[in-house]
Amino acid sequence: MTQTPERTTPPAPPAAIDQGKLEAFLGKVVNEVGAAYNTVLTAIGDQLGLYRVLADAGPLSSAELAERSGTAERYVREWANAQAASGFLSYDPVAGTYELPPEQAFVLADDTSPVYLAGIFQGAPAVFGMTPRIVEGFRTGQGVGWHEHGQALFEGTERFFRSGYRANLVSEWIPALEGVETKLQTGAVVADVGCGHGASTLLLAEAFPNSTFVGFDYHQASIDAARARAADAGLPADRVRFDVAGAADYPGTYDVVAIFDALHDMGDPLAVARHVRESLAPDGTFMLFEPAAGDQISDNLNPVGRLYYAISTMVCTPASLDQPGRMALGAQAGPARLGEILTEAGFTRVREAARTPFNIVLEGRP
Ligand SMILES: C[S@@+](CC[C@H](N)C(=O)[O-])C[C@H]1O[C@@H](n2cnc3c(N)ncnc32)[C@H](O)[C@@H]1O
Incomplete structure (x- = not known):
């Protein structure tokens, strides 16, 4: 039986690849997957009232945010760092505090704002959870009824459109x-x-x-x-x-x-x-x-x-x-x-x- 010899050096990229375009696309991929995860984190922050607390209180440490929202500090700290890296919160390295800027508060924490968009985040994880059904749909052509989705999509849709x-x-x-x-x-x-x-x-x-x-x-x-x-x-x-x-x-x-x-x-x-x-x-x-x-x-x-x-x-x-x-x-x-x-x-x-x-x-x- 013949075996393919093990490769000792990584393959060279095909000659037609433009290095600049490749790097730009790799950057896009990092941003894209980060955004997808941050969508779920934003839905979590909305569900747990973290944005509301930050909007009311101004800059808070992760411990203060956890205490005021009745959540666990270690989770909140990791969440807040991801949100700061995403530009949803700002971080003050000297004070060690996280702040929800007023524009972000207008979109994520003020349910009277015309651009209150928390609902679109609420619905997304419920839809992501339907991925196996959608894959099946791609294969069979069958549909997935609106009524088969989760409550979070129904409520999120209501909140998103109401604004x-x-x-x-x-x-x-x-x-x-x-x-x-x-x-x-x-x-x-x-x-x-x-x-x-x-x-x-x-x-x-x-x-x-x-x-x-x-x-x-x-x-x-x-x-x-x-x-x-x-x-x-x-x-x-x-x-x-x-x-x-x-x-x-x-x-x-x-x-x-x-x-x-x-x-x-x-x-x-x-x-x-x-x-x-x-x-x-x-x-x-x-x-x-x-x-x-x-x-x-x-x-x-x-x-x-x-x-x-x-x-x-x-x-x-x-x-x-x-x-x-x-x-x-x-x-x-x-x-x-x-x-x-x-x-x-x-x-x-x-x-x-x-x-x-x-x-x-x-x-x-x-
Ligand atoms: C995206 S939601 C929009 C809901 C609402 N109009 C709003 O603006 O918030 C679409 C709605 O259409 C309803 N729907 C879908 N097919 C329908 C049908 N054949 N007859 C009646 N309602 C239907 C769904 O149950 C769902 O409530």
Whole structure:
């Protein structure tokens, strides 16, 4: 039997390799894996209230941070060093203290901030835990339902989106739709389809007390959470309710139907858009809120597109593949493709009404 002789010197890199580009990519890899781990550490800091303590207290030693948050110092010290190396905390080597700078506090510790993004970190580890299911999906083509994910994704999604809704929904996006603000002020009937925990429904219900709102979602646990949120907010049950129903067959007729970041998760967005069209009053409005994207793949090869394509691979595309229709639109479909679906569903006037760096709002009229 012949054996390959053992190599005594490392192989030389192939001649075509550019050393500068190789080093740049190796640097990117270190940064990338560090960021992935730091995402989990950030979710831990959020869950344990470490950012809140730091935001309230100013610079703290790891012992002080541990004591005030009821956690173990040795874990906290290692966490804080990783966070300082990531630029999430600053470190004072003389005092031996860690500080949450005000800008980081605005993003990670202030739940009234328009850019409070702790929720997106909360959801990530739950999604990472689904990796074996997603690998199976790559092999078989089968989907993974939204409902199969963990509670942390449902809550994290609610918290992440609520910040943007609170900052823009009532003040910017509703006024951007033709005649909708006046209708809501006067008294309209509104459906929020794929409402999740009802963040958008509740903000609208609070802002427009003459209108009535129903949130639909196929996921029973999300509807239960939305009902609990409505009760906590003291909203009257005859004006705001949440029911389990699919987006292609929910009951009723509405002046406004809204779908917030959910159409692309559905198996048959065309059937859903047709049902929305049928469920609208003759002069009604379909408000479609979707992730910001361009119409070409190359338009989306940027940091926001990277994040959305990644989440879409792990969550949105598998969710759609789990439902009848299996259209798997993806989270970066872009306004032209979304507009085509609305037009094919019978909407005669379709336009982009608003846009932020993260999202677009399309308006569909019958
Ligand atoms: C990304 S979450 C967005 C939730 C909520 N609209 C928000 O903005 O926070 C997508 C939601 O769509 C719901 N969903 C997915 N497919 C659905 C379907 N066919 N019918 C009704 N709801 C659906 C999921 O249960 C989930 O709550």
